[in-house]
Amino acid sequence: MASGTVTMTKDTILKVEHLSMKFGGLMAINDFSFEARRGEITALIGPNGAGKTTVFNCITGFYKPTMGMITLARKNGKELLLERLRDFEINKVGGVARTFQNIRLFSGLTVLENLLVAQHNVLMKASGYTILGLLGLPTYRKAVDASIEKAKYWLDKADLTDRADDPAGDLPYGAQRRLEIARAMCTGPELLCLDEPAAGLNPRESAALNTLLHSIRDEGVSILLIEHDMSVVMEISDHVVVLEYGQKISDGTPDHVKNDPKVIAAYLGVEDDEVDEVIAVELEGGHH
Ligand SMILES: Nc1ncnc2c1ncn2[C@@H]1O[C@H](COP(=O)(O)OP(=O)(O)OP(=O)(O)O)[C@@H](O)[C@H]1O
The missing domain is CATH 3.40.50.300 (P-loop containing nucleotide triphosphate hydrolases)
Structure with missing residues (x-):
């Protein structure tokens, strides 16, 4: 359906x-x-x-x-x-976390800093939103340690540990993409x-x-x-x-979709009544 x-x-x-x-x-x-x-x-x-x-x-x-x-x-x-x-x-x-088509990192901050900034909300909550909390609350210290652990974890998963101290903007494109995803993951x-x-x-x-x-x-x-x-x-x-x-x-x-005549037709840009023809051509192609 x-x-x-x-x-x-x-x-x-x-x-x-x-x-x-x-x-x-x-x-x-x-x-x-x-x-x-x-x-x-x-x-x-x-x-x-x-x-x-x-x-x-x-x-x-x-x-x-x-x-x-x-x-x-x-x-x-x-x-x-x-x-x-x-x-x-x-x-x-x-x-729910999302990334965008165009990369949106803090390019002047290091890779590690990007992952820590992503956890800002959690840290502020742990501080009780007060300066005293920031300075002295054990819950805040614990939250800071946890955020560093989380950043390290996702650095490793994204294969970026070696670049942790480099500015995000210096990374190759593919690494910036992985950093964006790691940053999204740091928000849990x-x-x-x-x-x-x-x-x-x-x-x-x-x-x-x-x-x-x-x-x-x-x-x-x-x-x-x-x-x-x-x-x-x-x-x-x-x-x-x-x-x-x-x-x-x-x-x-994926297999179902790949072999669905409607999908094949949509991607090849043909009309409905041409679908049979498309499948026939596909099948023929498969036999060679
Ligand atoms: N903000 C908008 N105002 C007016 N029309 C819009 C707007 N956003 C999308 N559209 C139109 O809605 C349709 C669907 O667009 P959409 O960008 O969602 O498609 P898409 O599948 O993501 O395309 P692409 O693969 O090219 O990114 C298109 O005809 C587009 O021109």
């Missing part, structure tokens, strides 16, 4: 139901439903202009959807309706949303990214990503959802 209401199971972390987003007269997203499962890497793919970024912006609170429900289920059993929260609340209360999210993490990476950097994303998933953190590069998506995702013209055209395992 291409769209419809999704049933929330205990494995579901995110449920999007009947999402629609209109920009003036343009229906960018039209009755779109899908579900992301806890501990999985879910990829949202589709041709240019399909509506991927718009869906992402609705989930992370940058846009208010015209219609629809977005439910996040936290580990503690609480369910939150994201379309009712503001972006910073989605991050803070919802445990349950759901990590990545906007085209592999864009512009060379094959070696792409492989390092895959390793990092798998290690994040193995810790039980769920990942939702938008990606253009089909080979990256097929390699790292557990679950793929395909959008075309704001509507869902396929949903399933």
Whole structure:
């Protein structure tokens, strides 16, 4: 079924139901439903202009959807309706972290400092928001130690320990991407949303990214990503959802999606009645 209401199971972390987003007269997203499962890497793919970024912006609170429900289920059993929260609340209360298509690091700060700054909120809370707290509270000292440990942990996972003291802006592009992800992980999210993490990476950097994303998933953190590069998506995702013209055209395992005639047609830009022809050509290609 291409769209419809999704049933929330205990494995579901995110449920999007009947999402629609209109920009003036343009229906960018039209009755779109899908579900992301806890501990999985879910990829949202589709041709240019399909509506991927718009869906992402609705989930992370940058846009208010015209219609629809977005439910996040936290580990503690609480369910939150994201379309009712503001972006910073989605991050803070919802445990959702995101990265952007364009890198947004503090390029003049060191790699380590970037990871510590990300934990500023936790530290301020531990200080009781007072100068006395900052100076003397044991809870604050403990929180500082914990934040350093966390930064060290993610430096190692992102293979950046050797560059810890270098300004973030001096890192090669692929390393900056991993640092952004490490920084997001330092906020302790349950759901990590990545906007085209592999864009512009060379094959070696792409492989390092895959390793990092798998290690994040193995810790039980769920990942939702938008990606253009089909080979990256097929390699790292557990679950793929395909959008075309704001509507869902396929949903399933990478293998299922890869062989779905509708997806093949969407990517090759052919009309419905040409799909059979496309499959025939694909099959023929496979036999050579
Ligand atoms: N803020 C906006 N105002 C008006 N139209 C918009 C806005 N944002 C997106 N759109 C339109 O909505 C449609 C979906 O765009 P969106 O950026 O979500 O697609 P996408 O799948 O992310 O594309 P790409 O792969 O090129 O990044 C497009 O037709 C786009 O022009």
